[in-house]
Every structure is written in C-alpha cells, then in structure tokens.
Amino acid sequence: MILRMYTISLEPEHPLWFSADDLRSFLNKKMAEYTALYKNDTAGFIHRYPVLQCKQARGDLMVTGIGQGADCLCRITRDQTLLGDGESTCRITARDPAIRPEPFGISGTPGMYEFLTPWIALNQQNAKKFYDLNGKPQRDAFMLKLLTAQLNTLAKSLDYDITVPVTCRAKVRFRTDRIGRENVMVFLGKFQTNLQIPDYLGIGLSVSQGYGTIKRITEPLNNCKGESL
Numbered sequence: 001m002i003l004r005m006y007t008i009s010l011e012p013e014h015p016l017w018f019s020a021d022d023l024r025s026f027l028n029k030k031m032a033e034y035t036a037l038y039k040n041d042t043a044g045f046i047h048r049y050p051v052l053q054c055k056q057a058r059g060d061l062m063v064t065g066i067g068q069g070a071d072c073l074c075r076i077t078r079d080q081t082l083l084g085d086g087e088s089t090c091r092i093t094a095r096d097p098a099i100r101p102e103p104f105g106i107s108g109t110p111g112m113y114e115f116l117t118p119w120i121a122l123n124q125q126n127a128k129k130f131y132d133l134n135g136k137p138q139r140d141a142f143m144l145k146l147l148t149a150q151l152n153t154l155a156k157s158l159d160y161d162i163t164v165p166v167t168c169r170a171k172v173r174f175r176t177d178r179i180g181r182e183n184v185m186v187f188l189g190k191f192q193t194n195l196q197i198p199d200y201l202g203i204g205l206s207v208s209q210g211y212g213t214i215k216r217i218t219e220p221l222n223n224c225k226g227e228s229l
Contacts, residue, residue, distance in 0.1 A: 001160050002101045005198055006070035008077055010061045010090035017087035020061075024054045024208070026084050027063065027073075034072040049157040053202060055210030057116040061090065064200045066158075070099045102198035105155070106164045110194045117213040118177055118186035120205040121146055127185060143187070144170060150204050151195050168193035190217065 012018035031052050051069030055062060063083070065073035077083060077092060084090050122130055126146065133139045151166045172189030179186075197214060204212035 001103075001105050001158075003104045003158065003198060004067055004070045004099050005102045006065045006074045006096050006099045007200065008063050008073065008083070008092050008096070009094040010063065010083060011093050012061070013082070013089045013091055014087045018090075019088050020054060020056060020210070022086070022088035023063075023084050023090065026088065027052045027054060030076050031069065031072050034075065035068065049154070050202070050208035053200070053208060053210065053213075055117060055200070055202070055213050057200070057210070057213050057215075062200065066201070074099055103196055104158060104198060105160055105196055106162070106166070106194055107196040108194075110167075110192050111196060112190060112192050112217050112219050113197065113214045114190045114217045114219075115172070115188050115212065116200075116215050117202075117210050118175075118188055119172070119203060119212040120179075120184065121150065121187055122185055123205065130185070143172065144168070147191060147203075151193055154197070154201070154203055155195060164194070166193065166195050168195075186211070190219065 049066065051066050052073060053064050053066075053069075055064075063073060065071070077095065081092055082089055083092055121143065130139060130142060133142055147170055148166055148168050151168060152162065155162050155166065168191050170189060170191030172187040172191070174185050174187050176183050177186045178184075197216070199215045200213055202208075202210070202212040203214060206212070
C-alpha cells in the first residue's frame, strides 16, 4: 500500500522556553479544526495511528503527517515560515515540496532499521514479565516476540491487510530513562524485518510523543546475526 506523507523540519524561536508538548497541543488543535472542516471527506483516512507526529531525533526537530495528517500539515504550513504559538513558536527550516507517496507493507527484500529515539516496548504488565524472566536468552526471545507483535500492530493500525507473516530479528539494548516522573525501561538498537516502513514512523508506546522513531539504514544484513536481540 501507499502512505501519503509530509514532513517539515523546525527550529525553536525560543530554545530555552520551547516545549515539545505545547507544540503537540497546537498541532492537535489544528488537526481537530481540519477534520471538522473536512468531515465529509474523511472516509478512508487513518484515525487510529497518530497522524501527526512531532519528534526530536538526535537534535533534529520535525513534524511528520501521515494520511489526513499530511493533508493538514501541508495546508497549515503552506506559505508560512513559522509554526506554533507563544514561547513554543518554531521557524520552518525545511519542508517536503509536496505530499509524497511512501510504500508500506510486506517486501520480498528485508530491510534494516534503527531506532532514532528510544523504543518504549513494555507496558506495566509486560515490564513485570520481562523482569521475572531468567537470563538473557529468555529475555531476548520475549522482546523479539514483542517487537514482532508491535510491527503487526503498526500494520493493522494503518489498515494494511497482512497476508504474509511479519518476521524480524534484532539487536537492541535496554536502559532506564526518566520520562515525566517515572523511571521507564526503554530500548535502542537495530532490527531487520520484511515489513517495509517509511522513515520517521514510530513503533511501540507513546509514538505521538516521538518515541520509537525509526529510520532505514544501509548496514549489511549480516551485521544483524541470529534471531535474538
């Protein structure tokens, strides 16, 4: 299938006071206005997967729109140099020349991907299961199964009809990050899958907040050996 996508790059006008959450709130309001304005034309649009994603990946701030989100983002930024309001206003430094078509779905040639932002893979229930497992092999198998499940969830949330099983192998490492007021286990690393995914989509929990952002890489497939993490 083809996803319609649109991406812009941003630079905060007031870096010391900039809040990504405030920018996301601004975008959500614009999205609500857009869907209300075009409520008779939304049939077939993607609703379950966050269609506007604001993320900071390795120092780069960007917003990506998918489906109806691409239409909205292209519309509200057309002929504009700024996005947002108040202390979270940003200058648009780059943008796609037009909404672009991106292939998504099962491919005969597996691709390698890297997490640009931490992957939040574990909800409260799975975190307990992870901690209770004994040894690296069991934890590796558990996380690989979870990654495969989340790739399936991504496909289904984008209304892709899975006719061939999604497969993957990966090398990731975990660490503890402070998110809000909680210490949360997150994962970074690389994975290989037969599911072709456009750059800068998110996988896992809290993708609307920029977590789990991936990008395709050209690293040789033999650098990701084995079926475990």
